Amino acid sequence: MSYEDRANARPNLNDESDVEEETMANDYREQVNFDDSMSELDRTTSLGGSQTQDIQAQLAAAATPLEYQATLETKFASYDNYCSLFHYILNSEGPVDLEVPSYYWAWDVIDEFIYQFESFCRYRNRIARTGSNEEEAQVLRENPNTWGCYSVLNVLYSLIQRSQINEQLAAIKRGEDPLAVAGEYGSRPLYKMLGYFSIVGLLRVHCLLGDFSLALKTLDDIEMNKKAMFARVMAAHFTTYYYVGFSYMMMRRYADAIRMFSHILVYVSRTKNFQKGGNNYDAIAKKNDQMLALIAICVALHPTRLDDTIHSAVREKYGEQFHRMQRGGPEALPVFEELFRSSCPKFISPTPPDFENPAYNVDPVDHHTAIFMDEVKNTLFNPTIRSYLKLYTTMDLKKLAGFLEVQPEQLRSWLLVNKQRSRQIRWVEGSLLEGDSAISNDLDYALEDDLIHVSETKAGRRLVDWYLRNLARVY
Amino acid sequence: MVAFDKCETRPANIDAILNGLDRYNPETTTVFQDYVVQQCEDRTFDCYANLALLKLYQFNPHLTQPDTVTNVLVKALTVFPSPAFSLCLSLLPAHTQPFPTTQEAQAASQTSDFVESVQKLSRLSTLLESAQYTQFWSTLNSDDLYADLTADVAGFEELVRIRIAVEVGKAFRSITTESLEQWLDLRNREALEKFVTDVCGWKVDGTAVSVPTNKENEARSEVKSERVGVDMFGRVIRRGFEQTA
Numbered sequence: 271m272s273y274e275d276r277a278n279a280r281p282n283l284n285d286e287s288d289v290e291e292e293t294m295a296n297d298y299r300e301q302v303n304f305d306d307s308m309s310e311l312d313r314t315t316s317l318g319g320s321q322t323q324d325i326q327a328q329l330a331a332a333a334t335p336l337e338y339q340a341t342l343e344t345k346f347a348s349y350d351n352y353c354s355l356f357h358y359i360l361n362s363e364g365p366v367d368l369e370v371p372s373y374y375w376a377w378d379v380i381d382e383f384i385y386q387f388e389s390f391c392r393y394r395n396r397i398a399r400t401g402s403n404e405e406e407a408q409v410l411r412e413n414p415n416t417w418g419c420y421s422v423l424n425v426l427y428s429l430i431q432r433s434q435i436n437e438q439l440a441a442i443k444r445g446e447d448p449l450a451v452a453g454e455y456g457s458r459p460l461y462k463m464l465g466y467f468s469i470v471g472l473l474r475v476h477c478l479l480g481d482f483s484l485a486l487k488t489l490d491d492i493e494m495n496k497k498a499m500f501a502r503v504m505a506a507h508f509t510t511y512y513y514v515g516f517s518y519m520m521m522r523r524y525a526d527a528i529r530m531f532s533h534i535l536v537y538v539s540r541t542k543n544f545q546k547g548g549n550n551y552d553a554i555a556k557k558n559d560q561m562l563a564l565i566a567i568c569v570a571l572h573p574t575r576l577d578d579t580i581h582s583a584v585r586e587k588y589g590e591q592f593h594r595m596q597r598g599g600p601e602a603l604p605v606f607e608e609l610f611r612s613s614c615p616k617f618i619s620p621t622p623p624d625f626e627n628p629a630y631n632v633d634p635v636d637h638h639t640a641i642f643m644d645e646v647k648n649t650l651f652n653p654t655i656r657s658y659l660k661l662y663t664t665m666d667l668k669k670l671a672g673f674l675e676v677q678p679e680q681l682r683s684w685l686l687v688n689k690q691r692s693r694q695i696r697w698v699e700g701s702l703l704e705g706d707s708a709i710s711n712d713l714d715y716a717l718e719d720d721l722i723h724v725s726e727t728k729a730g731r732r733l734v735d736w737y738l739r740n741l742a743r744v745y
Numbered sequence: 746m747v748a749f750d751k752c753e754t755r756p757a758n759i760d761a762i763l764n765g766l767d768r769y770n771p772e773t774t775t776v777f778q779d780y781v782v783q784q785c786e787d788r789t790f791d792c793y794a795n796l797a798l799l800k801l802y803q804f805n806p807h808l809t810q811p812d813t814v815t816n817v818l819v820k821a822l823t824v825f826p827s828p829a830f831s832l833c834l835s836l837l838p839a840h841t842q843p844f845p846t847t848q849e850a851q852a853a854s855q856t857s858d859f860v861e862s863v864q865k866l867s868r869l870s871t872l873l874e875s876a877q878y879t880q881f882w883s884t885l886n887s888d889d890l891y892a893d894l895t896a897d898v899a900g901f902e903e904l905v906r907i908r909i910a911v912e913v914g915k916a917f918r919s920i921t922t923e924s925l926e927q928w929l930d931l932r933n934r935e936a937l938e939k940f941v942t943d944v945c946g947w948k949v950d951g952t953a954v955s956v957p958t959n960k961e962n963e964a965r966s967e968v969k970s971e972r973v974g975v976d977m978f979g980r981v982i983r984r985g986f987e988q989t990a
Contacts (some may be wrong), residue, residue, distance in 0.1 A: 331868070
């Protein structure tokens with residue numbers, strides 16, 4: 271995409287989202303009401319049938335979070351519950367006819383399933399690392415296959431395959447009837463929803479395991495927009511954008527990461543009033559802050575003009591840190607690390623830890639933080655370079671090195687690094703992993719021996735936006 | 746258009762495995778391993794396929810072949826600047842601690858050859874990614890272990906040299922032979938001239954090397970003005986008709 275297209279993309283976007291804001295709010299109200307009426311309906315039906323009570327209890331348990339203090343025994347029992355439930359759904363003769371407790375059930379069950387997998391792996395790793403609880407370590411050692419990564423992935427992939435959801439989504443993309451390819455299972459809402467949210471679940475699992483490209487690949491058949499099915503469930507909508515944005519960030523595609531985070535944060539800020547009092551409001555508020563922190567990191571690594579709402583939210587929440595990261599230099603390092611640690615997913619290791627060598631079980635969060643911080647360190651002086659070069663049209667390299675109190679050789683490296691990082695792969699169309707190389711910086715330069723020629727692509731004043739806003743205010 | 750999951754030189758059978766569930770099947774490990782050997786020999790690179798192999802190792806640690814892992818990392822070094830190397834590191838076990846900051850982490854490299862290799866290669870990656878090419882060559886030549894690690898990758902030094910030249914070509918219109926000698930580790934004038942003229946197509950004039958103008962080293966200033974279309978005023982005009990006050 272050329273600079274011109276991008277410069278002009280914003281006003282259009284604004285216009286569109288203004289219109290969509292109203293529909294968004296209505297949509298949201300509709301969903302909430304819809305959910306209410308569903309749960310009432312459900313209350314009456316579940317009172318009626320007593321034979322289905324057992325399976326109903328299992329369904330409800332699968333979507334209910336474990337207590338924070340749950341014992342190891344409870345965690346094992348919960349795993350068994352999931353196994354038998356998924357076995358029943360997937361391997362009965364023909365599709366099962368189930369009355370699910372609520373509209374959100376399919377999302378809740380996948381979400382909770384993965385959450386328990388994640389927290390189990392982290393717990394197991396911690397026990398092995400600290401050696402604090404010999405008894406539990408023994409139990410964990412004897413059950414290496416509980417919450418195994420192969421069985422978790424197996425569940426998700428089986429749900430996807432059974433429901434033919436990828437084929438259905440591909441058909442929708444081509445403008446055909448998804449029911450034609452849905453098959454016996456996929457045509458039922460239960461399977462379709464479980465299959466669909468399993469795709470989002472896979473995105474999350476791959477990301478937790480550090481496989482960021484495969485995470486993005488998983489969404490090949492899903493279109494990222496407000497009309498996508500995941501947008502019907504707020505938590506799913508949110509989760510999807512968080513993990514997609516994060517994966518982009520780890521692939522150093524900061525422009526795409528910012529686009530993803532901004533999209534969902536704007537959506538949240540516009541529907542905020544309708545979510546207050548909702549049961550997962552706290553969880554959403556927490557993720558919201560995490561994404562603001564990630565946006566701050568991305569913008570520091572890749573200067574971009576943010577949407578006004580987002581920009582002021584970042585400044586309000588992380589003002590001081592944002593400023594320090596944007597300024598760069600060694601003082602910014604601890605800020606990058608702190609924000610990254612508090613906002614990254616809770617990474618896990620897929621295999622049982624080594625109980626014999628506690629030191630071997632490094633926390634995967636430390637691992638990924640170290641990898642990310644290496645890139646931050648390599649690009650730490652980009653802001654310094656840019657702030658100086660903005661002041662000149664030509665500059666002698668040795669003189670600038672003198673200003674910065676570094677060796678000319680060091681400055682040459684910094685100039686090369688800054689130049690390299692201002693070229694980035696950016697999504698234009700197609701699947702999430704596709705993109706074009708684009709110049710992402712308005713400041714460019716070339717060296718003629720020791721003479722730096724600086725050029726700047728300036729955006730002319732943008733009046734339309736201002737004019738429209740004030741016009742709206744006047745009448 | 747670049748697509749991370751595609752690769753022109755990828756054989757059809759590998760592509761089929763990558764797009765199916767067989768990518769999780771431990772039995773395909775050998776297929777991917779052979780593919781890495783092939784990439785090392787014919788100087789191609791398929792990041793997405795190599796990540797699939799590292800994922801198989803991640804799930805089945807007992808299958809891990811340290812030599813193959815280091816070969817994958819060395820191949821990833823040859824495509825800098827790119828996230829390839831760090832994406833590979835992300836799939837390695839956390840105890841390899843590629844960027845050791847604590848004493849314990851450094852000590853870990855003394856007890857395991859594999860950890861030591863990963864840490865050494867990560868050091869090289871940092872030097873390349875931060876454009877410290879002179880230090881890259883001196884580090885590479887400072888330890889025999891590096892020679893062992895890169896031995897399987899055909900033309901490793903030349904591949905890196907070409908990448909460096911490409912990056913230099915994007916930023917410089919002309920550069921002194923002295924800098925280039927150090928960055929490319931071509932200490933002998935003849936070798937440098939040959940490389941610069943034959944491989945890069947640049948001109949040498951005394952102590953200066955001039956790089957022909959390309960899209961990247963042009964650096965032209967321009968002012969982009971706003972595009973104003975009638976459609977942007979659609980809402981205002983519509984409202985004008987709706988509210989006849």
